[in-house]
Amino acid sequence: MKIERCKGMRDFLPEEMEKFRQITEAFRDSCLKWGYEEVKTPTLEYLYLFTSAGTLTPGMLNRVYSFLDWDGWSGERVVLRPDVTIPVARLFTEHLADRELAKLFYIANTFAFEETGKKNRERWQCGAELIGLRSPLADVELIALALQVLRKLGLDNVEIKLSHAGLTRSILQKSGLNEEQQNQVFDSLLDGDMGIINHLISEKPELSSLFNLQGKSSGFVKNLTSFLTNATPDLKSQIDDFSFISDILQELGYNYRIDIASIRGFEYYTGVIFQLYAGDEKIGGGGRYDALIPAMGGENTPASGFALYMDQLMQILPAKASARDSKGKIVIKMARKSARLGFDIADSLRSSGYIVKFHFGGKGPTDVSWILEVGEKTPVFTLTHISQNKRFHLNSPEELLEKIQNN
């Protein structure tokens, strides 16, 4: 009988784990240097965490893994988390609400059902949340942090697609659709369904100047805004912030464009939404979600954040050569009687920074530069440098270490 892994789930093989770690280490390193603190939330949360704030579209909620826990006789369902921002917002309101400012980051998996089972149902992401700041500079900080991580990973040509949830909603209000239809269009855009916009434009061609164009300056934002004759002061100030962000990105020399239909993401976004692309591959995204924490019963705390999608990143990152590198790697062969000495010498070599493997039989490892044989009689150590084809007979650990270090 062949036992298979669960449909839609994924194994990470050694090469993939190396890429995985490469990403998480680059991400952790940057976050820590920018003054962010790492957190972790549980895999299981109550379903109502995601329904009560009204922050996930029905399209997403219909794909959650929800079930009854062993004590779920009350009908209270739990879910494998479909998103991490909402749990982090919960963590903040539960434990850190007394802080004015929290800069948090996480590395976590999320779960969403996908019918074919060919795409991953479990996905990984690295995310950062900046909670407590309303300034557009905070949004710029997050974009800059994300781009720095991606640069470290060798992705220099990342394109930023900018949009604004408030702006898109206001434009939809002007489209002549009723409220229910507007929500439907907005939800479809969040789910990444562009078909609905094309349908809308075919019925109301005047909307094509809004949804089909992609701008590259704050001027474009202002042109869009002129369309909204009765924008509220609140929306006006949000749009000023949006213009400001696009100006700063311009000055920083980032590659961005404004595309107001491109709001694929989460319903909790209230302000700027940014999506990160490497070529056609969407590798990350984020945005401002000022209403989420109050909707969860917390204080009126503004926040924004982003996540990098590790599954997509792992696909586009080249395999690292270093893993197969033999440099600094030693294999030890030993007789049973010299085991004690063999384990001791391996420990001292490892504490000097070498990777030391034992070889107890079968085919020996190929990715090593030294073979060390530990014998019973003096000289106890026979050291071979494989590529130089040199052999040394040595008596003490000190001599051995010196020989390796000097080669």
Added chain:
Amino acid sequence: MKIKIALPKGRLLKNTARLTHYAGWDLEGYSEDARLYHLNSKRFPELNARIFQEKDIPIQVAIGNYDLGICGLDWVQEFLVKYPGSNLLKIKNLSYGRSSLFLATSPLSGYVSLNSLKTANQPISIASEYPNLAEYLALNLRLKRFNIFPIWGAAEIYPPENADVIILPADNEQQIFDYGLNPISKVLESQAYLIANKNSWATRDLSAILTGLFSSIETVQDASNDSHGHPNKKETRLNLFSNPDQWEGKIHLALPDGHAQKHVVNILEKAGIKIYDYPSACGNRKPRIEIPFIATKVIRPQDMPLQVANGKFDIAITGKDWVEEHLYRFPSSPVVNLLDLKYSRVKIVAAIHNDIPVNDIRSLRNYAISREWKLRVASEYVNIADKYARDHHLYMYRIIPTWGATESFLPDDADLLIENTETGNTLRRHNLKIIDTLFESTACLIASTESLRKPGSGVISTFIEKLKKAVEEA
């Protein structure tokens, strides 16, 4: 190779029988009083039909035990919203057996519209025979917080005390009003539907038997607009049957419907407790019981442990089997078994077909392993069956939930059966043998540890004392 089709009993049977008759299938014995569950066609020897509870049919077709099936669209959708990626394919509306699913609330509750549900800040409890549709609706209505209680039936008696919302089938709105409820939304229009297994549909030629079926659909269609009848009567009537006693502040007792009723009447009589209109000739589910501070409702015994665990009822008369079923699923549930009522004595057994050459569960396990045989375990008691299979390390097993008449699933549609039996006669008649007895079950009185602590719970102890005496005297 046989073409296998799953046909409904119950509501849709009469018209489905007419349809298959006009289609020339010539199925012998497909009638209301069918004793046989397996039917053959004289005209199409390759056709093999079997009669199921409607609710079982989508699962049987999806897992490929049957190529085709006929059942109400309501049960098809109940299955598909939970398993959109399954092998179930909707083929054709057969245009008879109209019924609608309504979302209904009590006029005594504050929930008068969908909007009042959406904006509610309290958790909303939803009871339904259609728990998957209920969850789907709750998510799409964007309810902030909700709890779903799957039930076996009698949904109409739950609101407002035992559920805020129910989703239930009815012929028309008037029927919901007649229950004393408000149909605040029609969720689904259902008619009989022909469904197919995707693989069968993609790879097999089923046209010979389907051509006749499709050309006969017109002969059994529903009259066109009877579901929109009674236009002037759309108002909630007070439920004529409901007794005027208050529910609030009382101890709530759940009594069983169905054939257990005669035993309950008997034991209440011995205990000197009078009860009126139970069993009820007119479908009254709120009989009056002559004990102060106790209010009763009649629901399915299967649903009682969950209801008691949630404090929707304080005490209930159900079976030990259903209590175990509940406790296996929810080990920390507050439900406690307070009194063995000593009637309805059955054994919960594991049974297999006589053709399988083993006689105990260990041998069955080894037999299955040696043949790489993925055991299909059919049971009304899915949690008991699952635990039993786990405890006995039953190789790669699968649980098939059923809704009654489980013995007829063997040997074609399941391999192992976990079922209750009084004498074993039914099992023997189906050529089955018992290979293990899990436990013995009798009727019992249950409560929750919470309800025993609540003020006024003295009434419970008095009630139990009376029943205890009656049991001892019997």
